[in-house]
Amino acid sequence: MSGIDAHLPALQVVVPMLTAGFVVLLKQRGLAWAAATAASAMSFAIAVQLTLAAIGADPIVYEMGNWPAPYGIVLHIDSFSAVLLLIITGASTLSLVGGHASLESQIALDRQPYYFAAWLLAVAGLCGIVITGDAFNIFVFMEISSLASYVLIAGGPDRRALPAVFKYLIMGSIGATFYLIGVGLIYLMTGTLNLADMEMRIANVDDLRPIYLAAGFITVGLALKAAVFPLHVWLPNAYTWAPHVTTAFMAACATKVMLYVLFRFDYLIFQGNLEGHAVQFTGYLMPLSLIAILVGSVIAMLQNNVKSVFAYSSVAQIGYIVLGASFITAAGMTAGVLHIFNHALAKGALFLAIAVFAMACSSLKLEDIGGIAKKMPVTFIGFVIAGLSLIGVPGTAGFISKWYLITAALEFGTTGAFIVAIVLISSLMAVYYVWRIVEVAAFGERLESAPEVSISKPLIVVLWVAVFANLYFGFVPELPVALATETSAILLEAKP
Amino acid sequence: MTELFGIFLLTLLVITAIAVVRAQNLFVAVMLMGIASLLIAVNFFLLDAADVALTEAAVGAGISTVLFLSALALTVDREKAPKTKFGLALAVTIVACLVIFYATLGEPRFGDPNSPVQLHVGPWYLEKTPEYVDIPNVVTAVLGC
C-alpha cells in the first residue's frame, strides 16, 4: 500500500473526529446533517477499503506517530475488526442518510449541531475501539463513544429518556472503570499495555492471582457494557426512549463493539495463559446466555411498546452471540461473529422501519400502530422481511447464523440437543412477538386520533437498502462467512 | 518518613470517603469530596506524580466541586432518608473488597524497583525521551506523543 492508502487506518478515526469539530459550528439548517452524513459515508468507504485489504491477508498494523510497538499506540486491523467496522460505519451512514426527516421532527433545530457532532464522535469512538491495539486506548475510545451515546439517547423527546440515560451512564461508567482496573492489574504484572505484547508476557508472570482478578474485572465490566444478561438492565429503556434514528444506529453496533473487546481479551489474552479460564468462560456464559435467550424473548412477548419489544429481543440476540462464543470451538465462534453481522442487519432494518411508522403514529404503543399497513404498504413489507430475518427464516441473513449456531451446538451431543431445543423455542417466541405487531399493523383499526401520514422518501429507500442486504446475505453469505471463519481462526489460535 | 506520612494521608482519605457517603446533606458531601480530592492530590505528589497531583487539585477539588455546587443550586441539597436497608449492596462490596485483598498478595510490593512495570516499556520512555524529543518533563513528552 502506498500514498493515502497507507494512512487509512488512522483516517478511519480521524475523519469523523475532525468533522465533529466543524459540525458544532454549523448553525444553518441542514448543514450539520449534510456534513455529518458526508463524513460518515467517507468512513464507510474507508471501512470497505480496509476490509478488502484485511480479508485473507495479514493484519494491517499502523504505528501512530511512528513509535514502535509496544511503546507507542499501534492500530491493528484484522478480519474481526473489519466486520465491526463495516457494521458501525454502514449503520451510521444508512441511519443518517435516511434519518433527516425523522430527526427534524424529534430534535429542536438549535440542538442539531451538537447532536450530529456527538453522532460523529460516537462513530469515531466505536471505530477507535475496534482498530486500536492498545488496552488503555480502548478505554479512552470507549468513554468517547459512551459519552457521545448518552447524548444521542438523551435527545429523545419523551422525558423517560432521561432516567434511562442516567442509568446507562452510571452502569456504563462502572463497566468502563472495571475494565480500567483490570487493565491496571495486568499492567502491574506485565508492564505493558499493548494487547499482543500482553498476550506473550502474561506467560512469564509467576503469581497469577492478580491476573485472575483482572480477568474477572474485565469480563464483568465489558459484559456490563455489552448488556450480557443479567447486566442488561440499562438497555431496554435506553433503546425504547431514544430518538428513533439513534436506536437504529445504536442497536446495530454499540453493544457488539463491547462484545468484540470481550472476545479479544478472553480468547487471546486469558485463554492461552490462564489455566481453567476456558472452562470458567463456558461454565458461566453458556447458562447465562441460554437464560438470556429465553428471558429476553419472554419479556419481549409481553411488551406493549413496539420499540421495547425489539429492545428486549436485542437482549436475547446478544445471548445468541455469547452462546456461540461460549462453545470455544471454531464453529461456535464463526456462528457468533456471523450473528453479530446478521443481527445488525436485521435489527437495523427493523428500527428503520419503526422510525418510518413513528412518523404516522401518535405513539409506538401497540394499539396506536393499528392499520398502519394500509397507509404504508411498502414500509410494512420491508418490516415483515426484516422480522423474518430476525426470526431466522430460510432465505434471509438471520437463517444463516442460526444454521451455523445449531450446527456448532450439535457437536456437543446431548447438551447440544438441549441448546438446539432452546434456540428453536426462542425462535418460536420471536415468531410470536413479530406476528403480534404484524397482526395489529395489518388487521387492526387505525385510530381516529392518529396524525396525518407524512412519508419520508429517503428513509424508505434506506430501509429497503437494509432489507435487500438482509435478503442478499441470506442467499449469498460468502463475505460474512469468510470474515467470520477467519475471525474464529484468529481468536482460537491462542487456545491450547 | 514520607511513607509514614503517605499512610497517614491515606487513612484520612478513607475516613473522609466514609463521611462523604454517610453525609445526608449533599452540600456537606460535595465539600468533603473536595477535601478527599485534595488528600488524593497530596498523595499523588508523594508518589512522584507531580503532573497528576496538579491536575487532580485543579480538577477534582476545583472544577468538579464548582460543577457539583451549581448542579445543587438547580436541584435540592438534601438527600431523602433511605426507606430500605441495603444489606445486599453492603455484602457485595465487602466480599469484593476481600477478593481484591486476597489478589493483592500476589502483587509486587510498593515501590519495588524490580517489578515488571519498572522493567518493561516504562524505562524505554525515560531512556529515549532525551534522544528523540528532548523535553525535560517526560510526562508531557509522552502525553504529546
Place this chain on the structure above:
Amino acid sequence: MDILGLFNYWVFAILLMIGFYAVLAKKNLIKKLIGLALFQSAVFLLYITVGKVKGGTAPIFSATAEGDVFSNPLPQVLILTAIVVGISVTALGLGIVVRIREEYGSIEEDEILEMDRQ
C-alpha cells in the same frame, strides 16, 4: 514492612468499594455521581502506586536531578487522561440530573420510578 508494602493497594480496594457502595445503595442521583467520582479516584490511586519507585523522583529531567531514579511516567500519562474522563462523566451526569429535576421535580430514583409507572 512486607504487609505495609501493600497498604496502598488496600486503600485502593477500600476506597473503590466505598464508592461502589454509594453507587449501588444510594437512591439520590447526585449522591450516586459522588460515589462514582470516588470510585474512579480509587483507580487513579492504583495506577499511580504502580508507577512509584522507592527513592525515586518525579520524571522531570533537570541539572540537579542527574543520576536520580525516576518513577515510571507511563501510569501518570494514563491517569491524566483518566482524570479528564472522570470530570467529563461527572459533568454530563450532572447535566442529566438537572434535566431530570426539571422534568420530574425530584432527584430520588425511587420517586422517579414511581412517577414513570403511573
Place this chain on the structure above:
Amino acid sequence: MFVVFTAGIGVLFLLGHGRVRGTLEEETRTNEGLRHYLIPRVVGQLLIPFIILFGLYVQFHGEYGPGGGFQAGAIIAAGLILYALLEGEKHALNVVPQKVLLGMMAGGAILYTTVGIFGMLLGGNFLDYSVLSDNTVKGQQMGIILIEAGVGITVTGTLLAIFHAFAARDN
C-alpha cells in the same frame, strides 16, 4: 482530550437551550454574584490575574516543570469561573461570550487533528511530529507545543461552556 470535548457537547445539548433564564428582573437578582460583599470581591479580584498567569505558565512551561495543556486549561477556566462567581455570570459572559467558547472548543480539537494530519501529509504517520521540521527532535518539540496548545484551548473553552450552561439555567 476528545472526551472532554464530547462532554462539553453533551452538556450544551442538554442544558444549552430551553429554560435559560429569561426575564430582566431575575437577571439582575441572580446575576450580581458577590458584588455587595467587599472582602471576597477585593481578594478575589486580586487573585484572578495571578491564577490566569499561573495557568499560562503551566501551559508554556509544561515541558520543563509539571504541567501541560490540560492542567493549564483547568486552571485558567477556574480563574474565569471565579470571576463569574464574583462579578455575576453575565459580566463573565461579556468578557468571553458563549460564541467564543464554542469556537475555542471546536478550534482546539481541530488544531490537534490538523497537526496530526500535517504529519501525515509530510510523509510520516498520523501524529508523527518528527517530520514537521528538518530536525526530528525540533519537529517533535514543535508538535508537542502545538498539540498542548490545542488541548489547552479546548479544555478552557469546554469547562467554561459547561459552567455557563449550568449557571445560566433557571431554577
